[in-house]
Amino acid sequence: MPGVLVWIETSEGKIRKVTREAAGAGAKLAAALNAPLCAVLFNGKDLLPELATLGFAKVYTAEGPGFEKYSGEAYAEALAAAGGMFGADVFLTGATALGRDLSACLAAKLDAALAIDVTEIIYDAKPLKVVRPVYSGKLLADVELTGEKKVISLRPNVFPVAEKPSVSPEVVPLSALETAAIRAEVRKAIKAAEGVLDVTEATIVVSGGRGTGGASGFKVIEDLAGTLGGAVGASRVAVDEGWIEYAHQVGQTGKVVSPVLYIACGISGSTQHFAGMGTSKFIIAVNTDPDAPIMEKADFAIVGDLFKIVPVLKEELLKVVR
Amino acid sequence: MNVAVILQQVPDTEAAVKPNPAVPGAILEEGVKFILNPYDEFAVEEALKIAEKDGGEVTGVCIGPDRSENAIRMAMAMGMERAILITEPAAVEADLVTQGGILAAALKTLSPKLVLSGREMIDSQNDAAAAVVAHKLGIPHVLAASKIEINGDKAVVVRDIEGGSLEIETALPAAISCQKGLNEPRYPTLIAIKRAKNKEIKKMTLAELGIAAAPSKSRVTALRQPQARAAGVKITGTPEEVTGKCLAWLSGTAKVI
Numbered sequence: 091m092p093g094v095l096v097w098i099e100t101s102e103g104k105i106r107k108v109t110r111e112a113a114g115a116g117a118k119l120a121a122a123l124n125a126p127l128c129a130v131l132f133n134g135k136d137l138l139p140e141l142a143t144l145g146f147a148k149v150y151t152a153e154g155p156g157f158e159k160y161s162g163e164a165y166a167e168a169l170a171a172a173g174g175m176f177g178a179d180v181f182l183t184g185a186t187a188l189g190r191d192l193s194a195c196l197a198a199k200l201d202a203a204l205a206i207d208v209t210e211i212i213y214d215a216k217p218l219k220v221v222r223p224v225y226s227g228k229l230l231a232d233v234e235l236t237g238e239k240k241v242i243s244l245r246p247n248v249f250p251v252a253e254k255p256s257v258s259p260e261v262v263p264l265s266a267l268e269t270a271a272i273r274a275e276v277r278k279a280i281k282a283a284e285g286v287l288d289v290t291e292a293t294i295v296v297s298g299g300r301g302t303g304g305a306s307g308f309k310v311i312e313d314l315a316g317t318l319g320g321a322v323g324a325s326r327v328a329v330d331e332g333w334i335e336y337a338h339q340v341g342q343t344g345k346v347v348s349p350v351l352y353i354a355c356g357i358s359g360s361t362q363h364f365a366g367m368g369t370s371k372f373i374i375a376v377n378t379d380p381d382a383p384i385m386e387k388a389d390f391a392i393v394g395d396l397f398k399i400v401p402v403l404k405e406e407l408l409k410v411v412r
Numbered sequence: 413m414n415v416a417v418i419l420q421q422v423p424d425t426e427a428a429v430k431p432n433p434a435v436p437g438a439i440l441e442e443g444v445k446f447i448l449n450p451y452d453e454f455a456v457e458e459a460l461k462i463a464e465k466d467g468g469e470v471t472g473v474c475i476g477p478d479r480s481e482n483a484i485r486m487a488m489a490m491g492m493e494r495a496i497l498i499t500e501p502a503a504v505e506a507d508l509v510t511q512g513g514i515l516a517a518a519l520k521t522l523s524p525k526l527v528l529s530g531r532e533m534i535d536s537q538n539d540a541a542a543a544v545v546a547h548k549l550g551i552p553h554v555l556a557a558s559k560i561e562i563n564g565d566k567a568v569v570v571r572d573i574e575g576g577s578l579e580i581e582t583a584l585p586a587a588i589s590c591q592k593g594l595n596e597p598r599y600p601t602l603i604a605i606k607r608a609k610n611k612e613i614k615k616m617t618l619a620e621l622g623i624a625a626a627p628s629k630s631r632v633t634a635l636r637q638p639q640a641r642a643a644g645v646k647i648t649g650t651p652e653e654v655t656g657k658c659l660a661w662l663s664g665t666a667k668v669i
Contacts, residue, residue, distance in 0.1 A: 190539055198509055198543065203509075206540060223638070226534060232635075232636070233630055276578050276579070277568075279579075280570075294668070390644055403655045
């Protein structure tokens with residue numbers, strides 16, 4: 091019997107949004123396969139009530155010191171064990187930093203087909219078919235997963251979150267699990283500055299590029315992002331110039347974001363930048379150059395000086411948002 | 413310390429890539445410039461720095477068509493000594509896990525203490541190679557390293573995650589993929605580029621590596637251009653005017669506010 095297994099990824103004790111999205115996609119897939127949808131949760135028993143709204147038949151829990159910190163080897167072991175218990179053949183994770191790591195470990199372990207950063211699943215295709223961006227998002231690849239087992243990581247903010255009536259899943263402890271010695275061990279988690287929202291997590295991203303002119307120019311970008319409850323992004327130029335940290339870079343050599351709204355300020359919009367934000371639902375561009383590539387790709391392009399426009403936009407938004 | 417690097421040749425980032433209508437999953441190669449995967453440059457640079465410290469050799473492994481030789485020569489011009497290239501279509505077209513097994517078999521013949529790769533291949537946008545190879549070799553791995561510190565039989569690696577980073581201590585040998593920020597890749601000198609032409613690239617077959625042909629677990633059935641974004645609005649005016657229009661659009665069309 092087939093089945094679908096989702097990894098519950100948590101961050102600071104909370105279930106990540108991409109996990110809810112994976113649960114939503116998993117439910118559709120499970121329905122198409124007429125198979126159960128289950129999940130694996132590591133060291134997070136207090137999250138069980140919240141999981142009841144995500145539509146899982148069973149939640150396998152792995153507790154203990156071996157699972158306190160992320161380990162690709164140990165986590166893959168647990169997922170493989172849980173999958174074996176009910177015959178899972180499709181494994182879903184978010185295409186987050188650790189989700190990508192885990193999916194690779196798991197695919198290698200299960201000798202499975204691996205599809206990374208998937209943006210669409212053709213649920214009823216036989217064999218299962220997925221779509222993923224390739225060549226910096228310049229092309230899409232239709233990928234047929236013919237392997238008996240399939241491991242799929244989903245691009246965050248692309249799939250709708252699970253909406254299920256509250257049904258408490260059966261909780262199955264993975265008690266007999268023997269964790270192998272962890273050879274690559276997390277010693278320390280280093281947090282970015284307090285209160286800074288990561289670009290990949292945000293539903294709104296406000297980005298600055300060459301047009302910000304320097305580190306001080308990012309102030310207006312940060313103000314607008316703050317007003318909207320969004321994250322601050324940046325183009326490669328801004329990062330290479332040292333105006334803002336690399337963690338903010340969006341694009342081919344930075345992070346891939348897929349927010350509901352992406353506001354590009356003073357960014358020309360190279361192919362490489364587009365690779366990192368091309369799947370945003372809505373794009374607003376503010377640029378003095380009406381012919382910049384971003385102006386053709388934006389849903390709403392404003393020709394003008396970002397230093398004059400963005401502060402006014404922020405003030406007006408403050409009135410609406412509050 | 414001997415360090416081996418996993419290499420890949422990819423189309424230049426600026427290249428306009430188009431699907432090849434005759435070959436599902438392939439692009440039209442005419443007029444496309446191919447380069448060493450940009451992330452692999454960080455891996456080669458780091459390998460050279462580590463090997464230079466205590467006198468080791470840097471080697472490479474690559475799966476790809478014959479033209480991949482140019483990418484390998486680029487790494488050799490940076491300082492890599494020799495490489496193994498596997499050009500068989502069965503390897504080039506294999507799924508990620510199978511390719512990891514092939515790379516692992518080739519790496520075994522080089523017995524490195526450290527395996528490095530780029531964080532991601534920019535053509536297929538796959539970033540699993542280091543983890544899969546590590547599993548096949550039975551060694552630990554760390555992905556997306558922005559700092560690597562070798563300390564005897566251990567390495568301390570910093571890897572980026574959303575909202576911060578993790579400091580990971582790993583036993584060696586290990587496989588580590590390299591992220592931007594790790595180092596500044598060197599530019600090869602003209603003499604080094606010339607010398608690279610005489611370095612050894614050993615072509616190996618799957619049979620020589622002891623890999624039996626198996627059906628691929630995944631297959632790209634088509635490459636296609638994404639649907640073009642619908643043409644947007646372009647406006648100009650005073651800050652107050654454009655802000656008013658923008659707010660109307662945000663609430664009316666985008667329904668974001």
